[in-house]
Amino acid sequence: MRHERGSTFIVVILVSAFLLTVGVALLTVTGAGPKAAGNIRNQNEAFSAAEAGFEAGRMAVEQNFLAGQWSSFSSAYLQDPTDIDLPLATNYFRKLTDEQILTALNPASNGVLFYDQPYVPTGGGQFDPRFTYTVFLIDPAAGGGISNPSEVLMVCIGVVRSGTRIIATSRLEILFGTVP
Numbered sequence: 001m002r003h004e005r006g007s008t009f010i011v012v013i014l015v016s017a018f019l020l021t022v023g024v025a026l027l028t029v030t031g032a033g034p035k036a037a038g039n040i041r042n043q044n045e046a047f048s049a050a051e052a053g054f055e056a057g058r059m060a061v062e063q064n065f066l067a068g069q070w071s072s073f074s075s076a077y078l079q080d081p082t083d084i085d086l087p088l089a090t091n092y093f094r095k096l097t098d099e100q101i102l103t104a105l106n107p108a109s110n111g112v113l114f115y116d117q118p119y120v121p122t123g124g125g126q127f128d129p130r131f132t133y134t135v136f137l138i139d140p141a142a143g144g145g146i147s148n149p150s151e152v153l154m155v156c157i158g159v160v161r162s163g164t165r166i167i168a169t170s171r172l173e174i175l176f177g178t179v180p
Helices: 002-066 098-104
Strands: 112-118 121-123 131-138 151-162 165-177
Touching: 002 112, 002 131, 002 151, 002 165, 098 151, 098 165
Parallel strands: none
Antiparallel strands: 112 131, 131 151, 151 165
């Protein structure tokens, strides 16, 4: 009889351990879903910010040509930081993360159309600083080949922040040119 009580106790412990393991696994799985959904939402918002930057950049380029401020892209290419458009350079823009690019850019530099520009209205003429875009122009042939002043690579970086911390970024690179 004593022997049977001991084996029952072991069975109860094993069943309890199994149920505890299943419970912890369920908590982990159900807890990961909302976090993954939040990450996807942040990435989508960053992509939307980059798209908004592209539209604003495209309109700014058109306005510069229509106003006669530009006759080609040669004077509009980003030059600062130095060698950001050269593939063999250590600070080539495609070797850097979006955060590194934003830190390296000089907002007043020629070639930067928009820097950390908020675009989501909150009402009363204010914009939400959590959602921003940065747009700059690169010479697409800088790393080799023949530079064509009628072509430009527009780089748009969308950013989503939580306070001052960047939680998501998205980068678009669009090659376009003028009609001769």
